[in-house]
Amino acid sequence: MISSILLKVSTLIIYTLIITNVANVMIIQKDVYLSSIGDGIVLSYSGSDEVYILISQLPESFDVKVSNTSKGGTYSGVVQVKVIRQLIESMYRYLVALYSVSPFTTNITIVSGGRYSTETINCPPNVTIQLTFNLINNFTGSVRTSPQIPIYLSTPIWSLAILVLTTCLFMTSAVLDVRDYSRIKKDRWGIQESIAVIVRYLLYSSLISFILSTILTIGTSIYMSITYKVTSFEFSWLLTPFIVLIVNTLAYQICKWKGWYDVVDEE
Secondary structure, three states: OHHHHHHHHHHHHHHHHHHHHOOOEEEEEEEEEEEEOEEEEEEEEEOOOOOOHHHHOOOOOOEEEEEEEEEOOEEEEEEEEEEEOOOOOOOOEEEEEEEEEEEEEEEEEEEEOOEEEEEEEEOOOEEEEEEEEEEEOOOOOOOOOOOOOOOOOOOOOOOOOOOHHHHHHHHHHHHHHHHHHHHHHHOOOOHHHHHHHHHHHHHHHHHHHHHHHHHHHHHHHHHHHHOOOOOOHHHHHHHHHHHHHHHHHHHHHHHOOOEEEEEEHHO
16 A cells, blocks of 8 residues: 555646656656566666655556665665556557656666566666566467557647747637727727637747747757766657647637738738
């Protein structure tokens, strides 16, 4: 019961840290080939301060055990993932995120086909370590593939947060402008002019959102490359802001082509 409560508290803390401190994230991806019962991952960590951990869910084909202890000023824990029955899907994605205010050490042991390989990662303080394991089904026999979201369609939460925030701010200004314009240009103002003003502000918000997302993406990539020698640049981080920008640009051009800005822009 206590371990379950601690895991939920750690999950909340990790989520909060990822959202509020997006620049300090070390992203590591690993492919793990599973070819027999008992294959899997053993991840152990140890540090001088509390290590918060977040893990994703796996289907019943896997046995997942999480344990943690603290003794003599040392905080340690183990996450063990093991295949317990024949796999069906072609690949499973498993996420482990760790965070601590002090440096800590993480050991990753991969068990594949009876072979063991271990890697040690020295984790810096105040940095969220995001480990993504691609658990690839290498069992002999038929494999049923299920639809999965391609990696190039994934969008981080901070990119969506920027998009929502800028849209809300500009939409507030749009509503105020529509109210003022409709009061000043009473007889000549219609629903199409109101739509034109809103579309223009949506274009502004999507442009600002795309610029901010680009700056953060490039900045994060440079920071991670210089500080941790880890490349984390992903074009997928800019996909959603770019699509929204293109849609709003097309809508703006249609409004302009229909002449809906004639009344809006007149002196």
